[in-house]
Amino acid sequence: MGLTVGLLYNLGKYDPPEEGEPPDIHAELDSEKTVLAIADALRWGGHEVIFIEADQNAYTTLRHSKIDVAFNVAEGLRGESRESHVPAVLELLGIPYTGSNVLSLAMSLDKPMAKRVFAYHRIPTAKFEVIELDQEPSRGNLRFPLFVKPAREGSSIGVSTSSVVTNARQLREQVGLIHRYYRQAALVEEFLDGREFTVGLMGNHDHHFFPITEINYDACPTGRAPVYDYEFKRDWDADHYYMMPAPLTEGERDRLCQLALAAFKAMQCADVGRVDIRLDRNGMPHVIEINPLPGLAPGFSDLPRMADAEGMSYNQLINGILDAALERNGILAPAMAQAAATA
Ligand SMILES: Nc1ncnc2c1ncn2[C@@H]1O[C@H](COP(=O)(O)OP(=O)(O)OP(=O)(O)O)[C@@H](O)[C@H]1O
Ligand SMILES: [Mg+2]
Numbered sequence: 053m054g055l056t057v058g059l060l061y062n063l064g065k066y067d068p069p070e071e072g073e074p075p076d077i078h079a080e081l082d083s084e085k086t087v088l089a090i091a092d093a094l095r096w097g098g099h100e101v102i103f104i105e106a107d108q109n110a111y112t113t114l115r116h117s118k119i120d121v122a123f124n125v126a127e128g129l130r131g132e133s134r135e136s137h138v139p140a141v142l143e144l145l146g147i148p149y150t151g152s153n154v155l156s157l158a159m160s161l162d163k164p165m166a167k168r169v170f171a172y173h174r175i176p177t178a179k180f181e182v183i184e185l186d187q188e189p190s191r192g193n194l195r196f197p198l199f200v201k202p203a204r205e206g207s208s209i210g211v212s213t214s215s216v217v218t219n220a221r222q223l224r225e226q227v228g229l230i231h232r233y234y235r236q237a238a239l240v241e242e243f244l245d246g247r248e249f250t251v252g253l254m255g256n257h258d259h260h261f262f263p264i265t266e267i268n269y270d271a272c273p274t275g276r277a278p279v280y281d282y283e284f285k286r287d288w289d290a291d292h293y294y295m296m297p298a299p300l301t302e303g304e305r306d307r308l309c310q311l312a313l314a315a316f317k318a319m320q321c322a323d324v325g326r327v328d329i330r331l332d333r334n335g336m337p338h339v340i341e342i343n344p345l346p347g348l349a350p351g352f353s354d355l356p357r358m359a360d361a362e363g364m365s366y367n368q369l370i371n372g373i374l375d376a377a378l379e380r381n382g383i384l385a386p387a388m389a390q391a392a393a394t395a
Pocket of ligand 2: 341
């Protein structure tokens with residue numbers, strides 16, 4: 053017998069966009085299909101699964117549940133630190149969980165804060181300004197073209213080809229849109245116009261790097277700004293829109309992996325993560341952002357596709373994440389504990 057694993061998630065369908073909200077506002081929440089696939093994978097690993105919707109009742113449910121460990125994919129329902137709500141409750145109750153902790157999740161969701169941490173660690177990241185809700189757009193010392201996005205979102209929410217702005221009028225419009233639609237500060241960055249990669253990693257020492265993915269902008273219609281946005285992910289999921297593994301020399305590959313690992317460590321992430329990296333016009337890689345709760349939609353999200361590209365099944369990926377968390381917490385799955393005791 054394996055462990056009893058509490059699977060914590062937020063289902064998208066429970067929270068449709070409210071009136072006046074943009075259609076992608078809940079794009080980060082998981083589908084029922086993904087949650088069931090994760091549960092199946094955990095059962096494949098020999099574990100029992102208890103489903104726990106991470107809503108306002110989660111604390112009471114968790115208090116009375118007898119789970120050994122939580123598998124956390126909950127993106128949170130509301131608030132600036134929503135991704136860290138579940139880990140905070142789990143910590144309060146003394147329940148170990150997969151993935152990054154309260155601080156890492158809160159910092160990485162706040163992109164300007166993550167960029168300040170990167171800068172402290174001398175990890176290259178695009179120059180930026182933050183335009184708060186009550187502030188007038190200004191480009192400060194930044195040079196056009198610029199990229200404008202919400203300061204605290206993921207899953208491409210608030211990102212589109214119009215996020216690239218080349219003059220003061222467009223900048224004003226885009227910042228206004230972020231303020232109005234997403235009711236939060238706008239992050240204005242210098243636009244990195246080179247190749248784009250995403251680097252997935254798993255584990256807490258001797259990290260496992262998945263095959264690096266390159267976004268193949270050459271496959272997109274000519275004239276379309278090179279932005280990996282919601283439209284791209286939704287409409288262009290065929291294989292030729294991605295290069296997996298990316299065509300890189302061994303040296304380039306190592307450089308991107310080391311950069312991703314540096315970002316992972318700087319943010320004190322655990323077990324799993326995905327780091328988005330883009331080259332500037334001089335070919336110098338910069339970290340765009342880190343995703344400590346990477347999407348796990350089978351056959352769709354970047355990480356499961358990367359795992360698949362190297363022959364790692366979805367079941368192995370999910371159990372790899374769980375095993376990293378168990379090892380980090382000094383927990384042996386019962387089968388392993390029995391083997392250790394009789395050795
Ligand atoms: N400074 C930048 N320069 C160039 N492109 C950028 C920049 N910032 C963001 N992008 C583009 O926008 C995309 C989405 O940005 P980002 O990764 O910050 O958003 P996200 O919504 O958190 O993404 P995810 O879907 O990975 O959670 C990037 O993959 C990249 O194509
Ligand atoms: Mg991203």
